[in-house]
Amino acid sequence: xxxxxxxxxxxxxxxxxxxxxxxxxxxxxxxxxxxxxxxxxxxxxxxxxxxxxxxxxxxxxxxxxxxxxxxxxxxxxxxxxxxxxxxxxxxxxxxxxxxxxxxxxxxxxxxxxxxxxxxxxxxxxxxxxxxxxxxxxxxxxxxxxxxxxxxxxxxxxxxxxxxxxxxxxxxxxxxxxxxxxxxxxxxxxxxxxxxxxxxxxxxxxxxxxxxxxxxxxxxxxxxxxxxxxxxxxxxxxxxxxxxxxxxxxxxxxxxxxxxxxxxxxxxxxxxxxxxxxxxxxxxxxxxxxxxxxxxxxxxxxxxxxxxxxxxxxxxxxxxxxxxxxxxxxxxxxxxxxxxxxxxxxxxxxxxxxxxxxxxxxxxxxxxxxxxxxxxxxxxxxxxxxxxxxxxxxxxxxxxxxxxxxxxxxxxxxxxxxxxxxxxxxxxxxxxxxxxxxxxxxxxxxxxxxxxxxxxxxxxxxxxxxxxxxxxxxxxxxxxxxxxxxxxxxxxxxxxxxxxxxxxxxxxxxxxxxxxxxxxxxxxxxxxxxxxxxxxxxxxxxxxxxxxxxxxxxxx
Amino acid sequence: xxxxxxxxxxxxxxxxxxxxxxxxxxxxxxxxxxxxxxxxxxxxxxxxxxxxxxxxxxxxxxxxxxxxxxxxxxxxxxxxxxxxxxxxxxxxxxxxxxxxxxxxxxxxxxxxxxxxxxxxxxxxxxxxxxxxxxxxxxxxxxxxxxxxxxxxxxxxxxxxxxxxxxxxxxxxxxxxxxxxxxxxxxxxxxxxxxxxxxxxxxxxxxxxxxxxxxxxxxxxxxxxxxxxxxxxxxxxxxxxxxxxxxxxxxxxxxxxxxxxxxxxxxxxxxxxxxxxxxxxxxxxxxxxxxxxxxxxxxxxxxxxxxxxxxxxxxxxxxxxxxxxxxxxxxxx
Numbered sequence: 085x086x087x088x089x090x091x092x093x094x095x096x097x098x099x100x101x102x103x104x105x106x107x108x109x110x111x112x113x114x115x116x117x118x119x120x121x122x123x124x125x126x127x128x129x130x131x132x133x134x135x136x137x138x139x140x141x142x143x144x145x146x147x148x149x150x151x152x153x154x155x156x157x158x159x160x161x162x163x164x165x166x167x168x169x170x171x172x173x174x175x176x177x178x179x180x181x182x183x184x185x186x187x188x189x190x191x192x193x194x195x196x197x198x199x200x201x202x203x204x205x206x207x208x209x210x211x212x213x214x215x216x217x218x219x220x221x222x223x224x225x226x227x228x229x230x231x232x233x234x235x236x237x238x239x240x241x242x243x244x245x246x247x248x249x250x251x252x253x254x255x256x257x258x259x260x261x262x263x264x265x266x267x268x269x270x271x272x273x274x275x276x277x278x279x280x281x282x283x284x285x286x287x288x289x290x291x292x293x294x295x296x297x298x299x300x301x302x303x304x305x306x307x308x309x310x311x312x313x314x315x316x317x318x319x320x321x322x323x324x325x326x327x328x329x330x331x332x333x334x335x336x337x338x339x340x341x342x343x344x345x346x347x348x349x350x351x352x353x354x355x356x357x358x359x360x361x362x363x364x365x366x367x368x369x370x371x372x373x374x375x376x377x378x379x380x381x382x383x384x385x386x387x388x389x390x391x392x393x394x395x396x397x398x399x400x401x402x403x404x405x406x407x408x409x410x411x412x413x414x415x416x417x418x419x420x421x422x423x424x425x426x427x428x429x430x431x432x433x434x435x436x437x438x439x440x441x442x443x444x445x446x447x448x449x450x451x452x453x454x455x456x457x458x459x460x461x462x463x464x465x466x467x468x469x470x471x472x473x474x475x476x477x478x479x480x481x482x483x484x485x486x487x488x489x490x491x492x493x494x495x496x497x498x499x500x501x502x503x504x505x506x507x508x509x510x511x512x513x514x515x516x517x518x519x520x521x522x523x524x525x526x527x528x529x530x531x532x533x534x535x536x537x538x539x540x541x542x543x544x545x546x547x548x549x550x551x552x553x554x555x556x557x558x559x560x561x562x563x564x565x566x567x568x569x570x571x572x573x574x575x576x577x578x579x580x581x582x583x584x585x586x587x588x589x590x591x592x593x594x595x596x597x598x599x600x601x602x603x604x605x606x607x608x609x610x611x612x613x614x615x616x617x618x619x620x621x622x623x624x625x626x627x628x629x630x631x632x633x634x635x636x637x638x639x
Numbered sequence: 640x641x642x643x644x645x646x647x648x649x650x651x652x653x654x655x656x657x658x659x660x661x662x663x664x665x666x667x668x669x670x671x672x673x674x675x676x677x678x679x680x681x682x683x684x685x686x687x688x689x690x691x692x693x694x695x696x697x698x699x700x701x702x703x704x705x706x707x708x709x710x711x712x713x714x715x716x717x718x719x720x721x722x723x724x725x726x727x728x729x730x731x732x733x734x735x736x737x738x739x740x741x742x743x744x745x746x747x748x749x750x751x752x753x754x755x756x757x758x759x760x761x762x763x764x765x766x767x768x769x770x771x772x773x774x775x776x777x778x779x780x781x782x783x784x785x786x787x788x789x790x791x792x793x794x795x796x797x798x799x800x801x802x803x804x805x806x807x808x809x810x811x812x813x814x815x816x817x818x819x820x821x822x823x824x825x826x827x828x829x830x831x832x833x834x835x836x837x838x839x840x841x842x843x844x845x846x847x848x849x850x851x852x853x854x855x856x857x858x859x860x861x862x863x864x865x866x867x868x869x870x871x872x873x874x875x876x877x878x879x880x881x882x883x884x885x886x887x888x889x890x891x892x893x894x895x896x897x898x899x900x901x902x903x904x905x906x907x908x909x910x911x912x913x914x915x916x917x918x919x920x921x922x923x924x925x926x927x928x929x930x931x932x933x934x935x936x937x938x939x940x941x942x943x944x945x946x947x948x949x950x951x952x953x954x955x956x957x958x959x960x961x962x963x964x965x966x967x968x969x970x971x
Contacts, residue, residue: 355930376755376930379739428733431740432756488930492755495916499731499756502917510916 129621135638136345137620139631140357141370142487144324144350146516147307150289151231154238154549154561155519156537156630157370159289164329164346164634166312168292169203169224169271170283172540172628174635176394180627181541183283187219187293187313198278198582205269210334212317215295219313221271225263227293232260234304236523236559239549242285245579247274277580280587284540288628315341315634325350342622342637354488361617362387367638368623369615370631374488378434381615393613394625397447397538399440399546402497402605403522403564408530411564415472417602420531421458423465423504426607429493437610443546443595445609450543450591457599465504477505483532484510485518494533497607524560534563534604538628543591547575551598566603696963703959709952717768725750726759728766729917733757742935752937755927760938763919764945770913770920771949774834775901781839782900783893786846787885793847794854795877801851808847816841817906824912831914838903842896849888857884887964894957898950905946921946 145158150166153159171186173179185191187209192201209219232240232253244250247262262274275282285291298311310318313336316329327348331341352360357369358377373381373391382388402424404411411417426439441458444451469477482501484494491512498508508531513521522532539545549555551571555562571594578590598604612630616623621639626632697703716723726732726749735757737743744752751760793804823837857863858881866880907913908922916923921942928938 353930355933359933374930375740376934379741380934428731431736431738434739434741492927495756496731499729499917512911 129639131342131622131637132639133342133344133637135343135619136347137343137368137633137636137638138347138349138366139368139370139633140349140352140360140366142350142353142357143515144327144348146520148310149234149304149307150292150294150310150312151234151237152307152559153289154523155516157516160370160629160631160633161327161329161348162289162292162310162312163314163629163632164316165310165314165318166289166292166294167314168286168289169205170287172287172626174626174632176624177627178541180632183287192283199275201273201275201282202266203271203273205271206336207269209313209336211295211298211313212311212332212334215298215311216334217295217297219293220268221265222268223293223295224271224291225260225265226296228263228291229260230294230296230299231290238290238559239555239561240290240557241548241552241554242290244554245275245277245279245282247276278582279579280581280583281540281542281544284542284545288539316346319345340634342634346633358615361390361615364617364619367617367620368631368633368636371487372436372610373613373615375432375434375436375492376488378436378613387615390617391613391615392623392625393436393611394627394630395438395447396610396612396630397445397541397627398536398609399443399445399606400437400533400535400608400610401443402607403526403532403534404566404602404604405526405530405532405564406603407525407565410472410474410478411530413472414602415468416474417605418458419465419468419472419504420501420506421465421602421605422461422468423506424497424500424605424607425460427460428496428500430608432492432496433489433608433610436613437608440606440608442599443550443604443606444543444591448538448541448543448546449588450546450595452592452595455599458602458605462500462503469504469506474505477507479507479509480530481511482508483518483522483529484512485515485533486512487515490533497533522563524556524558524562525565526563529563532563536561537630540628543588543594544575544579547571547591547594551594551603564604566601568597568601568603570597693960693963697959700959700962702955703963706952706955706959709948710956713768713772713949713952716765717772720762720765720769724762724765726762728758728763728919731756731758735759742931742938744935744937751941752935754924754938755931755935758917760941763924764921764941767919767921767924767942767945768949770831770918771901771904771946774831774838774904774914775897775949777835778838778842778900778904779893779896781835782842782896783846783889785839785843787850787889789843790847790850791854791877791881791885794851795858795873795881804847805851808844811841812844814841817903820903820907821910821912824907829907829912829915834904834907834913838900838907842900842903846892846896849892850885853885853888854881857881891957891961891964894953894960898953898957901949901953902946 141157143157145153145155145161147153148158148161148165150162153162167186169186169188170183170191173182173184175182183191187205188203189206190204192203194201203221205219205221207218211217211219228243229252231237232243232249240253244253246260248257248260249262251257252260264272264274266272293313294306295311299306302309308321313334315332315335317332319328319330321327327350329346331344335341349366352366354369354371354374355376357366357371358373358381360366361369381391402420404417404420406412426441430437430439438446442452442455469475482494482498484490491510494510494512498510501508522529522534526532536546536550549561551562551566551568552575553567553572554560556565556567574590574594574597578587581587581590612625614625614631619639621637623636624632732753735743735749735753742753742755742757743749746752749759749761751764754760754763789804789808793801820837820841823840824833827833827837863876863880866876871879904913904920905922908920909926911926913922914920924942925939928935931938
């Protein structure tokens with residue numbers, strides 16, 4: 085017994101000594117972070133084929149059905165498995181938003197009135213095994229009609245401008261007459277009105293082609309068993325753990341398929357992803373470099389050139405669900421807009437974000453220079469709350485997902501709400517199930533953290549998915565169920581106009597309506613900061629995909 | 640660690656027990672004739688002053704005394720936290736974060752530095768002590784009460800009651816208690832009282848087993864038979880004759896149990912099912928700071944050390960008490 089007691093004491097002393105040593109070594113906290121902006125990678129070198137690349141992300145997609153999934157992770161994976169008539173160019177910045185042909189052999193013919201697109205498909209584009217069949221114009225018509233009838237479809241209203249589509253979507257029509265299969269390889273699309281963003285809407289996964297016999301076999305379970313005509317096909321998906329994609333032997337341009345295999349690891353947290361990249365166990369850390377590691381990584385001479393970054397075209401905001409009291413009260417919403425400290429949220433992200441007090445970030449047309457909606461003013465917030473009938477505040481639950489740094493930001497927001505008398509309990513959820521939970525009508529969620537990333541560089545991509553009536557359908561992204569007849573009218577007007585400054589001005593007007601009604605509280609837009617290992621060739625960030633995996637190769 | 644019940648210091652030897660049994664019978668009948676309440680404790684205290692001996696043996700064990708000192712400091716800090724903590728634990732200070740939004744290290748304003756949101760770490764540790772101690776002690780108290788009631792009932796009444804209770808205990812022990820606690824808390828929504836109830840509810844089984852075993856041996860002793868002969872009711876036997884002999888195991892397992900329940904609370908808080916932020920709890924502080932383990936490890940080390948020292952202190956006191964109650968027992 086004496087022996088055991090002494091052993092315990094020695095163990096305690098060793099642990100204490102180790103702890104003190106670790107503390108001393110770590111320097112307890114703030115290191116002199118000198119790393120300013122991260123270096124952008126040089127996208128040079130010749131692509132090589134072969135090899136395996138591994139990506140880390142915290143969480144797995146809640147299904148990868150191209151008609152439904154509306155998350156960045158889901159889209160990046162779908163981009164590897166599926167393809168469509170056109171795609172975004174492989175470049176950074178504005179050049180990356182340019183549309184180029186994919187399954188279509190050339191850009192479409194557009195009629196003089198801007199309402200009819202005629203696409204000629206490449207011949208010999210085949211679906212992956214075991215379907216093994218050529219893609220035809222009929223496949224596109226079938227895919228889009230199926231998409232409009234899919235429960236929880238992400239954004240069917242992008243396509244209801246096709247003649248006959250609205251009636252078909254509403255269950256009043258049997259066919260979409262605007263989709264005309266002229267012959268096996270020719271598709272004609274007739275729109276009700278000209279739409280300057282229509283080609284963009286064909287370059288995103290909702291419009292990508294699915295084989296109908298595969299859907300006949302799996303139904304909506306194709307979200308776990310994807311199969312398309314893209315560069316890769318899915319070899320395996322171990323739930324919540326790992327997904328393996330391998331080359332599609334039927335892909336029509338084999339020279340453009342670089343790595344033989346992609347492995348997605350859905351387990352590591354953002355901090356652990358940094359560690360894994362530094363150890364060479366993964367090649368790309370797909371979550372942003374967390375604030376916890378940002379200062380260290382960017383001041384480390386070995387790693388500061390391994391962070392690709394760009395100013396993100398996105399908005400992170402707080403959603404108010406106007407179906408629940410007291411968020412149906414304008415003054416309550418406005419009070420919260422005044423109460424949240426945006427600069428603090430930027431600081432908590434090591435400065436890798438920009439405070440935003442309007443819905444359009446810099447870089448999105450429609451952005452208002454020097455707009456001053458709802459500056460930080462807790463006194464004004466308290467006053468408005470009292471005027472709304474809540475002089476002592478109220479209790480509520482603030483929802484957020486649990487990927488770093490969101491829980492930290494949510495705690496700062498809750499602290500700001502506490503300062504004006506609102507007691508908010510924090511409710512965290514795993515990220516991918518969170519997006520499903522807060523999609524319209526967001527049952528049980530009255531106020532939550534939300535974000536939106538650019539699908540294509542046009543303000544209609546902000547207004548239609550987030551603030552339209554159509555987007556309040558189940559599965560839509562108008563999480564707050566907020567509808568405004570004025571915005572509906574302006575949006576319809578703008579959608580029918582050709583590209584021009586007048587059209588953009590209409591979108592700015594819509595922003596003013598949205599901000600004056602405090603439909604949401606925009607807080608900031610983040611920079612995309614992606615860490616990658618030395619094995620990754622051709623690394624660059626894309627304005628829409630952020631990580632455009634099919635463009636990278638293994639060195 | 641097997642639950643070896645501590646030796647009962649109050650029943651050393653068959654002969655002594657028989658003698659005492661006779662004393663008790665005589666005293667009982669005299670007392671009941673005189674209409675006076677009587678208890679065996681009086682005889683025992685007069686016999687040798689055993690509590691005093693226990694304390695003497697405990698004092699000689701240096702580690703146990705160190706543990707007691709640590710517990711004393713902990714209780715002091717927990718009780719006086721609102722007065723001695725340098726800051727409010729929930730205030731997020733602007734100067735608590737560097738320009739780049741990282742926690743600051745030790746400074747004159749923040750003695751142990753700040754956490755990821757600029758809150759003072761030392762104050763949060765002090766307030767965290769309150770949460771850990773309150774939940775640890777009360778949850779263990781609940782487990783204790785449940786354990787004693789069930790163990791006594793099962794051991795004393797035997798028969799189908801015993802079978803029912805002990806089989807129920809076996810069923811409870813088959814559940815993985817952490818998973819059960821997680822499921823219960825997730826359904827009931829975490830709050831202080833829910834946590835106390837849940838932790839106490841999943842933890843009563845070891846105590847039941849120990850008490851049951853002890854009662855089985857005690858009820859065979861002569862003084863119990865003697866008490867029955869004089870016509871004592873079951874209740875009187877339980878509370879006057881058997882319960883006092885359970886004091887030793889109860890005290891020992893209380894101390895050891897608090898170590899477990901404190902750790903239990905820290906685990907639940909770590910996975911987000913403990914007290915809700917911004918109320919600080921050591922487990923929650925580790926969870927908040929874990930992503931900073933490479934850049935600001937003090938966020939994880941300090942709360943971890945606190946948990947470790949607390950658990951160690953209670954374990955040492957528990958071990959010391961067990962040795963103090965029975966110096967003859969050979970240790971493994």
